[in-house]
Amino acid sequence: xxxxxxxxxxxxxxxxxxxxxxxxxxxxxxxxxxxxxxxxxxxxxxxxxxxxxxxxxxxxxxxxxxxxxxxxxxxxxxxxxxxxxxxxxxxxxxxxxxxxxxxxxxxxxxxxxxxxxxxxxxxxxxxxxxxxxxxxxxxxxxxxxxxxxxxxxxxxxxxxxxxxxxxxxxxxxxxxxxxxxxxxxxxxxxxxxxxxxxxxxxxxxxxxxxxxxxxxxxxxxxxxxxxxxxxxxxxxxxxxxxxxxxxxxxxxxxxxxxxxxxxxxxxxxxxxxxxxxxxxxxxxxxxxxxxxxxxxxxxxxxxxxxxxxxxxxxxxxxxxxxxxxxxxxxxxxxxxxxxxxxxxxxxxxxxxxxxxxxxxxxxxxxxxxxxxxxxxxxxx
Numbered sequence: 128x129x130x131x132x133x134x135x136x137x138x139x140x141x142x143x144x145x146x147x148x149x150x151x152x153x154x155x156x157x158x159x160x161x162x163x164x165x166x167x168x169x170x171x172x173x174x175x176x177x178x179x180x181x182x183x184x185x186x187x188x189x190x191x192x193x194x195x196x197x198x199x200x201x202x203x204x205x206x207x208x209x210x211x212x213x214x215x216x217x218x219x220x221x222x223x224x225x226x227x228x229x230x231x232x233x234x235x236x237x238x239x240x241x242x243x244x245x246x247x248x249x250x251x252x253x254x255x256x257x258x259x260x261x262x263x264x265x266x267x268x269x270x271x272x273x274x275x276x277x278x279x280x281x282x283x284x285x286x287x288x289x290x291x292x293x294x295x296x297x298x299x300x301x302x303x304x305x306x307x308x309x310x311x312x313x314x315x316x317x318x319x320x321x322x323x324x325x326x327x328x329x330x331x332x333x334x335x336x337x338x339x340x341x342x343x344x345x346x347x348x349x350x351x352x353x354x355x356x357x358x359x360x361x362x363x364x365x366x367x368x369x370x371x372x373x374x375x376x377x378x379x380x381x382x383x384x385x386x387x388x389x390x391x392x393x394x395x396x397x398x399x400x401x402x403x404x405x406x407x408x409x410x411x412x413x414x415x416x417x418x419x420x421x422x423x424x425x426x427x428x429x430x431x432x433x434x435x436x437x438x439x440x441x442x443x444x445x446x447x448x449x450x451x452x453x454x455x456x457x458x459x460x461x462x463x464x465x466x467x468x469x470x471x472x473x474x475x476x477x478x479x480x481x482x483x484x485x486x487x488x489x490x491x492x493x494x495x496x497x498x499x500x501x502x503x504x505x506x507x
Contacts, residue, residue, distance in 0.1 A: 161207075161208075161316065162316055162320075169316075171233040171234055171235075172235065173209075177298065177299055177318040177319050177321075178296060178298040179210055179299035179300065180213045180294070181200070181301045182213050182288065182294065182300040182301065182302055183213065183302075183303050183304070184215050184280065184284065184304075185214060185216065185304070187218070187221045187223075187224045189306075190227060190228070192305030194228065195305070195306060196303055196306060196308075197228065197303075199307065199308050199309045200309055201231060203309040203310075203312055203313050204309070204312075204313040205234060206233070210301070212228075212232065213237050213239065213293045213294060213297070214236070214238045215238075215239050215240075215241055216239075216240065216241065217241045217246045218240075225238055237293055239292070241291070245291075246283055247279070252409055252412050256413065257409075257413055260413045260414065261274075264414075267339055269337070269340055270340075272415070277415070278411055278412055280418075281411060282406070282411040282412075284383065284418035285402060285418040285421040286402035286405075286406060288300075289393040298322075298389065298390055298391065299318045299388065299389055299390065301386075301387045302383065302384065302385065302386045304384045307445045308443070308445075309441070309443060310462050311457065311461035311463070312461075313441060314460070317329065317387055317438065317441075321436070325434065327392040327434040328389070328422075328430060328434065328435045328436070329386065329436045329438050330381035330383075330435075330437060331382070331385045331437070331438050331441055331443045332381070332382040332443070332445075333381050333423075333475065333477035333480075334379075334382050334419075334475045334477060335377065335378035335380075335475075336380050340415040340416070341376070341414060341417070341420060343410055343414060344376065344410055344414070344420060344421075345369075345375060345376035347405055348405075348424055350404070351401055351404045355397075355401075358401070358428075360430060361428055361429075361431050361432055363485050364427035364428045364484070365428070366484065367379055367427055367481055367484055368427055376424075378420070379427075379480065380417075380424070381422065381426065382448065383418050383423075384419075384445045385441075385445065386422065387438070395429075397429050398425055402421070405421060427481075432485075432486055435481075438450075439452055440454070440457050442462075448469045449463060449468060450469055451464060451467065452465065453470075
């Protein structure tokens with residue numbers, strides 16, 4: 128019995144030694160990869176593979192909706208990837224807001240105040256006339272017709288958010304708003320995907336804009352293009368933006384409450400010149416130009432088609448529109464209804480139209496697009 132016991136004891140010891148060796152082996156304890164990146168780079172507080180952040184423009188009064196949105200993006204994506212948040216406000220954040228939003232994530236969180244010059248009337252705006260314009264738009268039943276803060280928000284998102292000091296060391300941003308929902312697990316890093324593919328702008332929903340909010344936006348765009356034709360890198364974009372050869376704007380735009388972008392695009396000389404031209408025209412205050420059509424027109428013309436990406440696989444909802452993946456494989460990680468996806472509705476059919484565009488260097492209007500815009504601008 129003692130010999131058998133000793134043999135069993137020896138065998139158990141050898142097995143334990145082998146297990147200890149396996150567990151302690153560097154090859155066995157190596158941190159698993161995510162898209163070819165060491166997963167340890169996604170731990171909280173560590174430098175990420177891409178210098179990126181969630182950028183959130185939000186009011187203190189939107190705390191509950193913001194926490195709901197954070198819970199969504201954390202559960203679906205960021206609890207695994209731990210990208211930081213940058214919160215921006217035109218007034219100081221309350222202690223309550225900062226404490227409760229910080230508690231929603233293990234990632235780094237910073238809070239910034241928007242400079243007054245980025246959230247006020249520029250000196251060339253006639254504020255009396257702007258007030259009269261708001262009254263006229265209210266009579267027309269335009270959404271947010273009387274709101275001054277909405278106009279400051281649209282102007283800030285169009286030309287200033289990327290200049291905030293808290294984004295100086297950020298290369299990519301992901302815009303998040305209160306009360307939005309994410310209905311699919313996001314198992315890869317969209318920032319890294321964009322970086323590797325040289326994508327500058329990403330969206331989930333493309334809509335038609337309300338024409339009464341932007342009556343002179345297109346004429347201002349045509350003036351800019353006529354003066355800077357070399358800035359246009361995607362002539363086929365004209366056929367997405369206009370149904371009549373550039374005479375008028377059909378309203379197609381990427382819905383900017385969700386967007387993932389490269390800040391290098393917005394910081395480029397071309398975009399800065401474009402925004403400055405629009406800003407001087409006064410439409411942010413005399414009309415109600417939104418940042419969505421401003422961003423979209425720039426992306427459609429100043430970027431190549433392959434630099435703009437439709438994130439079809441990201442399930443997203445912002446009242447009243449949603450994006451829901453249609454592929455069966457993607458559906459296994461989603462709870463949304465693909466029948467309700469915006470691509471199935473006319474008002475949001477701009478996504479389908481964009482995807483049908485020819486590649487950057489293959490276009491039936493590539494030779495004539497800029498000339499048509501220049502000629503139309505000259506007639507005006």
